[in-house]
Every structure is written in structure tokens, then in C-alpha cells.
Amino acid sequence: MICEVCPRHCRLQEGQLGACRARRAESGKVVCANYGKITSLALDPIEKKPLAFFRPGRPVLSIGSFGCNLRCPFCQNHGISQVGAEESEWTETTPAALADLAEKLAKERGNVGLAYTYNEPLVGWEFVRDCAKEIRARGLANVLVSNGVAAQAVVAELAPLLDAANIDLKGPDQAFYDWVGGDFGAACATIRALHEAGVHVEATTLVVPGRNDRDEDVDAVAGFLASVSPDIPLHVTRFFPRWRFLDADPTPVATVRRLADVARRRLRRVLVGNC
């Protein structure tokens, strides 16, 4: 069986997990193996997603599961993103139960809705879809935080249910995405598709020393975003050593600020993060 959910197109034997460890071949189909399995649940400031221009000052109920289709050596959430069901602690829930909680928190704490985040949500997109329908029916907002490396059919199915998204644009080209195990074109296509579907889209680029910290790297990222819309906000964020990439220093704050200025030549709204 071949999984069509992301560009890895994993070929799976019956019972086998995909590279993301969130999907499995079962009874002749590739199914979502992390459906309803939640490793993280928190009421976060929406600025932490990061989203700077969507319901600022409000919190958003945020959930994550396990699994990811990328292998960023510097992953900050590798404890849930780079493991499967056996290596993570999770609890089972339902879209209706999460929508009940989101509604309660909306009344009590001003919660915006539900954010799909922490691990890569699109490898378990069926759960995002089912939650998003419940959340939308209750007049709340759906927020996606994703690497964007997914099949465009998946993005097209979810887009009408989404209100806001922060999508990584991790680097300027496929060479960078080869390092993290992703597909540059797919990430770009997702940003364009969500914007064209009317979703409020912001983007994030983590500046990793020696990997994507040249002016031309961030100029290329900003150039692509500007080709979609110069109004797309870009978060240029600072790297800290994590997981398998511990032999680099944190990005100098001056570098992050310089690169934000580079992006501002093409984009109207550029923010720095983790500084």
C-alpha cells in the first residue's frame, strides 16, 4: 500500500507503520494510527503558535499527538514528534469532547477555539478534520500549526474548515529541505493554497547557524511569501541547540534582527522570535 498523505509516499506492508509513525497499513488501507490520541493539551497564548495578527491577546486550546513526517535534527518537540504510540504517553479523546472543552474555555477564559500543533498535525489529518467540523459548528476558530509538507488534496480538504495557520517555511530551497527530510515545493504550495482559500496565514523561519542564515536565504524565503502576498506575516526565529543538533551555538540575536530587516525589504510584517 502507498500512503498519499505526504510526499514521502511510504510503501507499506500490512501492519507496517509509515515513516511518520502516525499512519499504518491496516486491512488493505493506510489508516490514521494516532486518531484521537493526545500527548499534549494546553491553553496557550495565541502568540505562542506563533500568530501575531489573529485574535491577539487571546488564548487558544492547543492539542498535539505523536508523529511527524520530517526529521529536523534540531526539533524542539522530538519527544512527541519523533516517536510512535509505543514510545509516547497519550490519552484517548474525541472531537466532541475537545469541542466541549474548547466551548467551556471560550466562555470562561476567552478561548479562541482549537489549535492543532506540537507534533505534525497533517499526518493525522482525519482527526483535525473531524475536530474542525465540531469546532466550526460551535462558532469557534480552527488554527493549524504545520510544516506544510503534505499532499495538496489533504490541504484542500482541510482549508475550508480552517481560520488561521502558521506554516513553516524552513529554508530557501530543496537543498535545505533535503537536510530535514521534507519537500520545499509542498510547503510552498500549502502556504499558497491556504492563503488563496482565505485562511489567515503566517509563516515561520527558524534561523539555524550555518544552514540558512545568509541574507540570500531569508531573501528567497521572503521573496516566495511576497509572491503569494506581501501582507503574509513572517516570524524570523532564533535557534537553540536541541535533539541531534547540539554542536551549534544559539543564533546570535544580531543575526536574527539583521535577517528580519532583509525580509522587510519584501514583506510588510516581519517579527523576530525567541530573542
Ligand code: SF4
Ligand atoms: S503521512 Fe506518514 S505514512 Fe504517509 S507518506 Fe507521509 S510519512 Fe509516510
